[in-house]
Amino acid sequence: MHGPLRPPCPGRRALTATAVGDAKVNEARPTENAIRPTRRENYAEWYQQVIRAADLAEVSPVRGCMVIKPWGYAIWENMQRVLDGMFKATGHQNAYFPLFIPLSYLEREAAHVEGFAKECAVVTHHRLEPGPDGRLVPAAPLEEPLVVRPTSETIIGETYSRWVQSYRDLPILINQWANVVRWEMRTRLFLRTTEFLWQEGHTVHATREEAVAETLRMLDVYATFAEQFLAMPVIQGEKTPEERFPGAVDTYAIEAMMQDHKALQAGTSHFLGQNFARGCNIKFLDANGRETLAWTTSWGVSTRLVGALLMTHSDDDGLVLPPRIAPVQVVILPIFRTDAERAEVLASCRALVAALAEQRFGDGPIQAEIDARDVRGGEKLWQHVKRGVPIRLEIGPRDLAAGTVAMGRRDRPVREKVAVARDEFVAHVPEWLAEMQAGLLARARTFREERTRRIDRLEDFEAFFTAADEREISGGFALCHYAVEHGAAAADAVLKRLKVTARCLPLGAEPEAGTCLFSGRPSARRVLFARAY
RNA sequence: CGGGGCGUGGCGCAGUCUGGCCAGCGCGCGUGCUUUGGGAGCACGAAGUCGCCGGUUCGAAUCCGGCCGCCCCGACCA
Numbered sequence: 001m002h003g004p005l006r007p008p009c010p011g012r013r014a015l016t017a018t019a020v021g022d023a024k025v026n027e028a029r030p031t032e033n034a035i036r037p038t039r040r041e042n043y044a045e046w047y048q049q050v051i052r053a054a055d056l057a058e059v060s061p062v063r064g065c066m067v068i069k070p071w072g073y074a075i076w077e078n079m080q081r082v083l084d085g086m087f088k089a090t091g092h093q094n095a096y097f098p099l100f101i102p103l104s105y106l107e108r109e110a111a112h113v114e115g116f117a118k119e120c121a122v123v124t125h126h127r128l129e130p131g132p133d134g135r136l137v138p139a140a141p142l143e144e145p146l147v148v149r150p151t152s153e154t155i156i157g158e159t160y161s162r163w164v165q166s167y168r169d170l171p172i173l174i175n176q177w178a179n180v181v182r183w184e185m186r187t188r189l190f191l192r193t194t195e196f197l198w199q200e201g202h203t204v205h206a207t208r209e210e211a212v213a214e215t216l217r218m219l220d221v222y223a224t225f226a227e228q229f230l231a232m233p234v235i236q237g238e239k240t241p242e243e244r245f246p247g248a249v250d251t252y253a254i255e256a257m258m259q260d261h262k263a264l265q266a267g268t269s270h271f272l273g274q275n276f277a278r279g280c281n282i283k284f285l286d287a288n289g290r291e292t293l294a295w296t297t298s299w300g301v302s303t304r305l306v307g308a309l310l311m312t313h314s315d316d317d318g319l320v321l322p323p324r325i326a327p328v329q330v331v332i333l334p335i336f337r338t339d340a341e342r343a344e345v346l347a348s349c350r351a352l353v354a355a356l357a358e359q360r361f362g363d364g365p366i367q368a369e370i371d372a373r374d375v376r377g378g379e380k381l382w383q384h385v386k387r388g389v390p391i392r393l394e395i396g397p398r399d400l401a402a403g404t405v406a407m408g409r410r411d412r413p414v415r416e417k418v419a420v421a422r423d424e425f426v427a428h429v430p431e432w433l434a435e436m437q438a439g440l441l442a443r444a445r446t447f448r449e450e451r452t453r454r455i456d457r458l459e460d461f462e463a464f465f466t467a468a469d470e471r472e473i474s475g476g477f478a479l480c481h482y483a484v485e486h487g488a489a490a491a492d493a494v495l496k497r498l499k500v501t502a503r504c505l506p507l508g509a510e511p512e513a514g515t516c517l518f519s520g521r522p523s524a525r526r527v528l529f530a531r532a533y
Numbered sequence: 534c535g536g537g538g539c540g541u542g543g544c545g546c547a548g549u550c551u552g553g554c555c556a557g558c559g560c561g562c563g564u565g566c567u568u569u570g571g572g573a574g575c576a577c578g579a580a581g582u583c584g585c586c587g588g589u590u591c592g593a594a595u596c597c598g599g600c601c602g603c604c605c606c607g608a609c610c611a
Contacts, residue, residue, distance in 0.1 A: 034572080063602085118609065151611095185534090185609060192610065245611095253611090265611060304611055335570055378571040396570055406570075415571070533611090 033316035034386050034414075043260040043473070048189065050310055053386040054319035057189050064187040064194030068303070071387055072190075074327035075306055076197065080177065082229050082325075083199065083301065085363075086221050092173045092201060097156050099179075100146035105154040108279035112153065115246020119183040121148040121194075148181040153247065153272070153298055156202045157280030164204060164284050164294060171214070172204040190307030191264075191533055198302035204282060204294045208273075211295035212250075215271040216507075218299040219252045222267035230305065231322040231441035232256050232312045233448055234266060235477075237504025237528060240484055245298075249273035255503045255528065257448040258311035261476045263503045263530035266308045269299035312444050319388030320410050322440050323361065323433040330356060330368040330429065331389045333380060335396030346372060348400055352393075352422070361430045385414050390436055391429070411436050451476030454526065458494070458517055465498040465531070475500070477530050481514035481523035491518035495529075503528045 035053055039046045051057055056072030059065075068076065084094070100123060107113050123146040125138035149155065160172060177199050187193045201218060205211040219236055226232045234254035244251040248270040255263045274293040277283070282294040313320040323329050332349045336342040349370045356368040371380060377394075384392050394406040394417070404419045409432075455461045455478045467474035482491065482502060495501060505527050516523045 032572085059603095115610095180611090182610070185607095186605095196611075198611075268611070300611075302611055333570095337569070376571095376573065377569060378573080380572095381570095382572050394570060398570075408571095417571085 034318050034382055035316050038316040039259055040473070046316070047307075047311060050314050050318055050386075051189050054310075054388060056306065056310075056319070059189065062194075064184060066189050066193050068197075071327065072306060075309070075321070075325060076303055078325050078327060079225075079229075079301075079305055080199070082363075083221075083225055084175075084177075086225060087175050087199075087201065090173075090217065090221060092175045092203075094176060095174045096176050096178070097152050097159065099149055101149050101152070101155045103145045103147055105158055106147055108154050108157070109247045109275055111275070112247035112279075116150045116182075120150055121181045121183055122146070123148065149178070150180055150182045151298075151300075152176065152178070152180075152200055152202065153276050153296075154280060157276045157282060157296070160202075160204055160294075160296075161281045161283070164282050167206050167284050167286050167292075169284060170204055170206045170294065171210065173201075173214075174203065175199055175201040188307075190303055190310070192304075196303050198300050200298060200300040203297045204277075205296070206284070206286065206292070206294065208295050211273075211297050212271050215250070215252060215269045215297045215299070218297070219254065219267070219269040222254050222269065222299075222301060225301075226254055226256065226266055226305075226308075227441060229322070229324045230309050230312070231324075231437055231444060232266070232308060233441065233445040235504065235506050235528060236508070237506040239268075239504055240488075240502045240527070242488065243502070243504075245270045247272060247275050247279075249275065252507075253504055255530075256308055256312060257451065257477060257530070258308070258533070259314075259447070260311070260473050261451050261531070263477065263528075263532045264304075264308050264311070265503075265532065266305060267299070267301040270297060272296040272298060313440055314388070317414055318386030320440070321388035321390060323390045323437050326367075326388065326390050328367045328369045328389055329361060329433055330366060330391045330393060331384045332368060332370045332393045332395060333377065333384075334370060334372055335377060335394055341397050344400060345395060345397065346370070349395055352395070352405070352426070355426045356429065359426060359430055361433050366429060366433070381408075382414075385410065390433060393425075409436065411439055448477065452479065453477070454479045456481070456514070456517070461517060461529075462494070462498065465500055475531050477503075477528055479506075479526040480517045480529055481512075481525070482527040482529075483516035483519050483521040483523045484527065486521050487516045487519040487523075489519075490516070494518065499531050500529050501532050503530050503532060 035046060035049050037045050037049070054071060055069050056075070057066045057068045060067045103122070106116065106120075123142065125141050127138070127140035128136040129139040130136060163169060163172065179195055179197050181195050184192050184194055203211070203214050205214060223234050223236050226234045234256045236252065236254055239251040239253055245268065250271040252269045253265045254267045256266050258264050274295060276296050277294040282296065283291050284294055286292045309321075309325065310319060313322065332352060334342075334345045334349050336345045353368045353370060356366040359366045371384070373380065381392065388410055390410050392408040399405055399422070403422050405422050405425050407418050407420050407425065408414065408416065453464060453476065455464060461478060461480060464478055465475045484505070505525060509525060511524055512526060514523045514526070515521070
């Protein structure tokens with residue numbers, strides 16, 4: 001066990017067996033965080049400031065919409081790439097369906113309309129003409145208004161009804177990457193915007209069992225992705241009837257805990273039963289020649305995952321990216337004064353990038369980038385800290401002479417810099433990145449476990465969700481007995497007051513007889529309660 | 534949609550109550566010099582229809598009327 005990645009003690013000088021020099025911890029400046037306010041001071045504002053400091057996105061001139069900037073979009077592209085591979089590996093194909101849904105389609109499933117009607121953008125005209133004051137006004141009304149898709153069950157269902165004739169046509173396993181629009185009252189970058197990017201899988205099956213299996217399989221894909229790539233531990237569970245997707249029979253979700261102890265639904269998977277098959281007329285002849293209604297599912301994750309990622313790992317110095325989802329794993333900051341030094345240092349940096357590209361991490365080569373911009377060193381370094389790049393390297397004339405690189409890790413204090421032999425660095429980077437990845441997951445899991453309680457008395461429940469003083473962030477995950485079918489009315493007032501909701505019925509929990517915390521009725525299992533995004 | 538707040542160079546704000554001084558400050562931006570292995574210093578400079586429309590007035594960022602937009606709190610939500 002050696003290498004600079006396990007300094008014996010945080011904040012102290014780290015000793016390394018192979019490094020050329022001792023670790024250097026610059027303590028000249030008083031400790032000061034890059035992000036203000038800090039998480040503790042004002043969590044919601046901290047979130048906005050991290051997005052700004054990391055250059056992920058900004059609010060657009062269009063109400064409720066965001067501009068996703070290159071760094072933020074690169075993270076989303078990585079998510080897309082990995083998930084897309086996982087979808088393909090489970091037999092799905094990509095396709096694309098229209099942005100516009102005829103109003104009449106949306107009406108095909110009663111619960112579905114009711115759920116989405118209040119947040120639909122509607123296109124009513126197809127032409128602009130100069131108005132009396134010289135400004136353009138809509139003209140030429142459409143015969144039937146078009147809804148900008150809030151989700152695509154109905155338009156895809158309509159299409160599937162023509163594709164499905166025989167049991168031999170099944171299953172249909174299709175995904176689409178798309179944008180959707182939901183006219184929300186209040187928006188927050190990445191977490192809830194009027195327009196957002198997502199993927200939606202839509203499948204059709206011959207039997208109920210197969211559709212249920214698909215629903216749970218994709219939920220598991222999401223959980224695996226969240227944990228292995230985003231280093232974000234999640235709880236898989238079934239939604240309560242109140243939280244169910246409009247039109248679904250069962251909705252499942254992965255729930256993650258953010259650093260303010262709130263739950264964030266990071267992905268959903270719906271067993272739609274035959275509801276949409278009925279509404280959209282998806283029928284097939286089975287092996288016995290009988291006309292049968294199909295069974296469908298749908299499942300999705302969105303750019304919300306970027307917000308989830310941010311709130312899982314980031315600290316008061318900005319974004320922290322798990323190496324497996326970071327667009328760049330290593331950023332190299334060349335240091336030089338003269339033109340001669342510049343040429344020499346840059347050549348050396350380029351050689352290092354090439355050497356790193358030979359090393360593999362996860363499913364690809366290590367992505368290293370040289371930042372040779374004419375920006376002052378300290379300023380430049382902090383930009384990369386705030387953007388969450390896992391490893392920073394400084395390479396200057398002294399390193400060239402000594403055959404070293406100066407390394408800083410995003411999971412270590414910013415001012416902790418370790419000199420590592422250059423060859424050593426190249427050889428061990430994959431291992432160190434893997435260690436960072438695992439460390440982030442472990443830390444997030446510990447955080448969650450420390451704020452998860454089994455609670456059996458209402459007064460404990462109230463206390464758990466009540467802050468002792470202004471500065472404390474209260475709450476977390478509460479696992480409580482809850483008679484789902486009968487307890488809702490009894491629980492309503494308490495939950496509303498505490499702003500807590502039933503997040504899900506965790507899967508895989510062993511049955512346990514108990515008494516509903518709210519209604520006193522018998523309960524067979526515990527339900528996960530939390531404040532939620 | 535209800536309650537509260539706010540619109541002044543790219544960003545953050547002061548000035549508005551009590552009309553008149555060249556519309557100011559900080560950050561950022563540009564140029565030059567000095568610096569550079571941890572968020573630089575000095576000097577010079579560019580940049581504003583004071584949200585929009587109308588009214589009052591000799592004179593409006595400031596007063597009056599209307600409109601638009603944004604933010605926060607609630608109801609709705611991936």
